[in-house]
Amino acid sequence: MNTLQLTSRERATLIRSRFFARLPQSTVEDVLKSASVSAYEERDVLFRQDENVDDVFLVLSGLVRLCRMGKDGREADVALFPEGEMFAETAMFLKQRATASAVAAERSVIVRLNGGKLQQLAATDHEVAQALIEHLCYRGKMTEDLLAEDRLLTATQRVANFILSHCPKDSTSFRLPFQKNVLAGKLGLAPEALSRAFSTLRQSGVMVRGRLIEIHDRPALERF
Amino acid sequence: MNTLQLTSRERATLIRSRFFARLPQSTVEDVLKSASVSAYEERDVLFRQDENVDDVFLVLSGLVRLCRMGKDGREADVALFPEGEMFAETAMFLKQRATASAVAAERSVIVRLNGGKLQQLAATDHEVAQALIEHLCYRGKMTEDLLAEDRLLTATQRVANFILSHCPKDSTSFRLPFQKNVLAGKLGLAPEALSRAFSTLRQSGVMVRGRLIEIHDRPALERF
DNA sequence: TCACTTGTTTGACCGGTGTCAACAACCCTT
DNA sequence: AAGGGTTGTTGACACCGGTCAAACAAGTGA
Structure with a gap:
């Protein structure tokens, strides 16, 4: 400091x-x-x-x-x-x-x-x-949003939500604004759970390479 | 209305x-x-x-x-x-x-x-x-308190907390200020889970009769 | 470049909690 | 007092997600 x-x-x-x-x-x-x-x-x-x-x-x-x-x-x-x-x-x-x-x-x-x-x-x-x-x-x-998410959504749904709300509407990919570590904390998850959520979402066309997230099927994500 | x-x-x-x-x-x-x-x-x-x-x-x-x-x-x-x-x-x-x-x-x-x-x-x-x-x-x-409780505490711990914070320090019993139904909602639990939490707490000297809660061992509750 | 640290992923396991169903207790009305 | 609806409890079961351990990847500094 x-x-x-x-x-x-x-x-x-x-x-x-x-x-x-x-x-x-x-x-x-x-x-x-x-x-x-x-x-x-x-x-x-x-x-x-x-x-x-x-x-x-x-x-x-x-x-x-x-x-x-x-x-x-x-x-x-x-x-x-x-x-x-x-x-x-x-x-x-x-x-x-x-x-x-x-x-x-x-x-x-x-x-x-x-x-x-x-x-x-x-x-x-x-x-x-x-x-x-x-x-x-x-x-x-x-x-309040965080609380409601915690209570209503599963880990995978919260991650899907996060991706949707951070990927510009007109784009198909974006970079995570911080370490997965930190993202896990924000979503109230253990890092392992975040990792698993990502791998579940792979079936819905989400590609994760380091901090780069690619979405190939937005509607599929929204359905989650 | x-x-x-x-x-x-x-x-x-x-x-x-x-x-x-x-x-x-x-x-x-x-x-x-x-x-x-x-x-x-x-x-x-x-x-x-x-x-x-x-x-x-x-x-x-x-x-x-x-x-x-x-x-x-x-x-x-x-x-x-x-x-x-x-x-x-x-x-x-x-x-x-x-x-x-x-x-x-x-x-x-x-x-x-x-x-x-x-x-x-x-x-x-x-x-x-x-x-x-x-x-x-x-x-x-x-x-924020609610969020932190959700993330840090189990159902039983949240209920124990609630009891401790609502039972006057100098008393050994109190009445729930609302239906168990509603309490479950506030604590982010299904009613069944609340019920189970109460019955777990029975082992720590918590007696529940309707809305009346009796505490026979405060320290045991705090330990939870 | 290599070694080392740190972050991430995967697997195995298990405890906590939601859900459904059945039942019991309670309340309210008649 | 009886009956019907509501509320609470208990059991069975599944599944989500935490934890631990180990492998793996990425980043960092010498």
């Missing part, structure tokens, strides 16, 4: 992010004044479950996993944040300890926004409050 | 609810001006998945289940709202169709708040925005 300056690409990511996109430049600058940028290696821990977290995080590049651990030591991912996503607001607004650990799932650059500042802005600036509300609605829906 | 006046008990529930408790009387009155109260029987549908929902709902008494249905017709509950809980904000703020259906899980009285009014208040009144933010954080955490 290391304190850095924003590169122009990172700044662009931040400004385009769901949360900041709707805010005026001046507000963005204001938030950034009390923010710090850090780089993390894969597996670096941003914060741990049960710690106090006073800041809000935003992924400038890379990928962050939110995971909870059970008392037996096993752990389960509850969210996965790609570039542009913001997280860890809940602990702050609820004045609670973190309910999960945040771990870099690959080399990442993260900006850490001052929680107090953000909270104060949310309380005085309608735009910020509005952005926060929409952000939280979005996040809530994400989690 | 039927339009009603607020009884004084219902009014009290509303004012004590997580969302309204922090707001001044005048704001509450303002919201109520464009609200309507309805009574529902068990299984009555408040709204259906994919419908447009312009209002926000708050449970004055009773219980509401939020459930999604998979394409094969099976359905999974994604949330359960007891007295005092508010829901269906997401559809409004995200301007999306409902991602789940809302069904009364027992005879219930629900107040329906005008969505546009609430949205307008959220945009102009800091207190309302603040209350909404905390509400959404709370809801997000609830869903």
Whole structure:
């Protein structure tokens, strides 16, 4: 971990992010004044479950996993944040300890926004409050989607879903945006189960070579 | 369904609810001006998945289940709202169709708040925005908890958890706040699985008679 | 390039949970 | 009190998916 300056690409990511996109430049600058940028290696821990977290995080590049651990030591991912996503607001607004650990799932650059500042802005600036509300609605829906998928779909169906939703409608192939490892975690699967799901889907015309996924029969996938 | 006046008990529930408790009387009155109260029987549908929902709902008494249905017709509950809980904000703020259906899980009285009014208040009144933010954080955490439980715990462990968190620390028994049916749904279980979990827990000193649960060995439950 | 580490796949096995069917318990109405 | 519907329980069974172990592939660094 290391304190850095924003590169122009990172700044662009931040400004385009769901949360900041709707805010005026001046507000963005204001938030950034009390923010710090850090780089993390894969597996670096941003914060741990049960710690106090006073800041809000935003992924400038890379990928962050939110995971909870059970008392037996096993752990389960509850969210996965790609570039542009913001997280860890809940602990702050609820004045609670973190309910999960945040771990870099690959080399990442993260900006850490001052929680107090953000909270104060949310309380005085309608735009910020509005952005926060929409952000939280979005996040809530994400989690609810995950929960519903877990409860309604088998492993293979979840993988089929993922493929369909990540392969551009007009294309027949795409690259996985992250390691299979990580994908398994997001889908609530052991890596072995993910692998098996892929091999089941081969019968429906899904070819997997490394991170490259080819779909030869979209309707077959949708039927799953 | 039927339009009603607020009884004084219902009014009290509303004012004590997580969302309204922090707001001044005048704001509450303002919201109520464009609200309507309805009574529902068990299984009555408040709204259906994919419908447009312009209002926000708050449970004055009773219980509401939020459930999604998979394409094969099976359905999974994604949330359960007891007295005092508010829901269906997401559809409004995200301007999306409902991602789940809302069904009364027992005879219930629900107040329906005008969505546009609430949205307008959220945009102009800091207190309302603040209350909404905390509400959404709370809801997000609830869903995340459910997801984590599903992924980390077995059926029996989830039931043990539920019992522990609902039995007052100083007591040795309590009544289930709703039908086992509904509990099974909330825990993501088939009713049969819930039943089996209870009978497993009998070995750890849990006695179940109808809705009455007795705990004779708390530590044993915690060990599960 | 080779060795080494890390990630992925496959097989074998087994425990957990959904499903179906039958039955028991309970509630409500008459 | 009887009867009918609903709700909860139990057993049998299948299957999904977790775990362990081993083989294999890919990436990394010297």
